[in-house]
Amino acid sequence: xxxxxxxxxxxxxxxxxxxxxxxxxxxxxxxxxxxxxxxxxxxxxxxxxxxxxxxxxxxxxxxxxxxxxxxxxxxxxxxxxxxxxxxxxxxxxxxx
Numbered sequence: 047x048x049x050x051x052x053x054x055x056x057x058x059x060x061x062x063x064x065x066x067x068x069x070x071x072x073x074x075x076x077x078x079x080x081x082x083x084x085x086x087x088x089x090x091x092x093x094x095x096x097x098x099x100x101x102x103x104x105x106x107x108x109x110x111x112x113x114x115x116x117x118x119x120x121x122x123x124x125x126x127x128x129x130x131x132x133x134x135x136x137x138x139x140x141x142x
Contacts (some may be wrong), residue, residue: 047084048108050100052134053089060121060127061094068096071120075100080107094129105138 056064068086069112075084082101089095102108125132 047139048100048102048105049137049139050102050108051137052098052132053095053099054124054128054132055092055095055130056127057129058094060129064094064124064127067120067123068098071117072098074116075111077106079112080104081111098134100134108136120125126132 054068059118072084072086075081080103082103085098085101087097087099089097100108102111121132
């Protein structure tokens with residue numbers, strides 16, 4: 047399984063738009079093959095920071111997710127209104 051974490055921060059002025067974009071993205075992403083979990087949360091210490099948690103069945107399905115036109119459009123849209131660089135980490139789990 048692949049685990050992805052990420053975050054993006056909006057300004058007070060762009061917060062509502064960011065929330066709308068993030069919710070639409072996770073709801074659409076949940077329908078993709080290989081998506082086991084796709085969620086967005088607000089940081090309780092910074093209300094304008096959105097934190098993502100994703101679980102994917104494989105690296106291949108994650109890479110396919112990155113190539114979906116709507117995913118590409120989402121990233122472009124949030125980068126325009128974000129007040130800092132988006133952050134993302136990808137972890138691969140190992141069966142023991």
